Amino acid sequence: MKNKFIKNITQGIENLLLHKLRSLLTMLGMVFGVGSVVAMLSVGEGAGKAALDQIRKLGSHNIIINSQVDVESMENTSSMARVNNYGLTWSDYDRMLDVYEHVKTVVPAKLIRKSARFNERNQELRIVGTNPEWFDLVPRDLLTGRLISADDVEKKNPVAVLTETGARKILAATNTVGQVINLGGDAFEVIGIIRSDTSQGGSVQMTDTETDVYIPINVARSYFGDLYVKNTSGSRIMEQVELHQIIIEADDIDHVESTANAIESMLGRFHKKKDYAIYVPLALKRQAEASKRTSNIVLGSIACISLLVGGIGIMNIMLASVTERTREIGVRRAIGARKSQIIMQFLIETVVLSTIGGLIGVLIGVTIPIIIEKMSAMPTVITLWGVMLPLSISVIIGIAFGIYPAIQAANVDPIVALRHE
Numbered sequence: 001m002k003n004k005f006i007k008n009i010t011q012g013i014e015n016l017l018l019h020k021l022r023s024l025l026t027m028l029g030m031v032f033g034v035g036s037v038v039a040m041l042s043v044g045e046g047a048g049k050a051a052l053d054q055i056r057k058l059g060s061h062n063i064i065i066n067s068q069v070d071v072e073s074m075e076n077t078s079s080m081a082r083v084n085n086y087g088l089t090w091s092d093y094d095r096m097l098d099v100y101e102h103v104k105t106v107v108p109a110k111l112i113r114k115s116a117r118f119n120e121r122n123q124e125l126r127i128v129g130t131n132p133e134w135f136d137l138v139p140r141d142l143l144t145g146r147l148i149s150a151d152d153v154e155k156k157n158p159v160a161v162l163t164e165t166g167a168r169k170i171l172a173a174t175n176t177v178g179q180v181i182n183l184g185g186d187a188f189e190v191i192g193i194i195r196s197d198t199s200q201g202g203s204v205q206m207t208d209t210e211t212d213v214y215i216p217i218n219v220a221r222s223y224f225g226d227l228y229v230k231n232t233s234g235s236r237i238m239e240q241v242e243l244h245q246i247i248i249e250a251d252d253i254d255h256v257e258s259t260a261n262a263i264e265s266m267l268g269r270f271h272k273k274k275d276y277a278i279y280v281p282l283a284l285k286r287q288a289e290a291s292k293r294t295s296n297i298v299l300g301s302i303a304c305i306s307l308l309v310g311g312i313g314i315m316n317i318m319l320a321s322v323t324e325r326t327r328e329i330g331v332r333r334a335i336g337a338r339k340s341q342i343i344m345q346f347l348i349e350t351v352v353l354s355t356i357g358g359l360i361g362v363l364i365g366v367t368i369p370i371i372i373e374k375m376s377a378m379p380t381v382i383t384l385w386g387v388m389l390p391l392s393i394s395v396i397i398g399i400a401f402g403i404y405p406a407i408q409a410a411n412v413d414p415i416v417a418l419r420h421e
Helices: 003-017 020-058 070-077 090-098 150-155 164-171 217-224 254-272 283-326 326-334 339-375 384-410 414-421
Strands: 062-067 103-116 121-130 143-144 159-163 179-181 185-193 212-216 227-232 236-238 244-248 276-279
Touching: 003 020, 003 090, 003 339, 020 283, 020 339, 020 384, 062 070, 062 143, 070 276, 090 103, 090 254, 090 326, 103 164, 121 164, 121 217, 143 236, 159 164, 164 185, 244 254, 254 283, 283 339, 283 384, 326 339, 339 384
Parallel strands: 121 212, 159 185
Antiparallel strands: 062 244, 062 276, 103 121, 103 179, 103 244, 143 185, 159 212, 179 185, 227 236
16 A cells, blocks of 8 residues: 555656646745745744843833823923923832832832043943842843942942943953943942843833943932933923832732732822833733734735645646546546546645645745844744644645546546547
């Protein structure tokens, strides 16, 4: 039985090779169809994974609250006159720390852009005034030195932790830990370097940037205050913000969204204007996963149209083949071939066409994402199911669109077929 099956496959391949160009052109529909499905699913999977990776870095247990300028306040604030006072306050921080039972950790942050100077080198960095717990909620690898400690906060030590990118820009090749840099006119000792997060971008509100410098929050408050003044051409921007960001860690993932809702309700009571924004990474993660699934379905559906077109092409060629080989079919039937054998012969030919076309398409589909990733730095992910699914569909389509021509061949009257010229 096995030898007979192999013989049928060999015979099917030989029949296809009799018309090499026609067989090649017939396969192109499957090649392009499978290739486009694999490539599109890989690109969609890569984009979805990149978004999910960014969200995971924010922490599934975390709630991130950012101060933001109220649009109405901006329009009403004169550039020559008063200070625009907005955002989160220390009172908000105290309420979050004391009131909510499911809150495990609350970390405040002041975000200030200042010029950093070391010897003759100047670089604008973002100063993050925060507590030691920041590095628990936003974990980054410590490359050298140490992080801010509770003792630094208590004693108001003017110490700084730089990101790797920030250290390279301001310190260059100089020994890092122990150096003294000038931040906004004040001297700070560099005590550590952490790895920069390079996955910024998109709509995800990341908590850090590549060029941050971390200092104790009470030092930031004492040295730089709450008032921010920026002179631009012909105008002066004056803003007063107590806290730019608060990160909250819930004690359990099941309590994250309910705690976020309670905090939003509280902020709504104590803030007359919408000068804050709440981001829940867990909710963002669910949205990204849903978007990823939808994207894969849409991309896969569009690409599958090419497979259907390829299947129609196979059926068309096989119907033409039945007409051409009418006499051959008649001879086989006359010497005792059963209808099932005729059907099997034509089905094997269609499956061979669709399978070879599918394999070539997979090769092309795997190559395209690699080229895209190298040329555009766009992440792509080639998954096993993203390869096997279109390949399986191509085989199924080959069988489905080959059944009708095979049945037509089997139903040819042997006597009529033998008379066929």
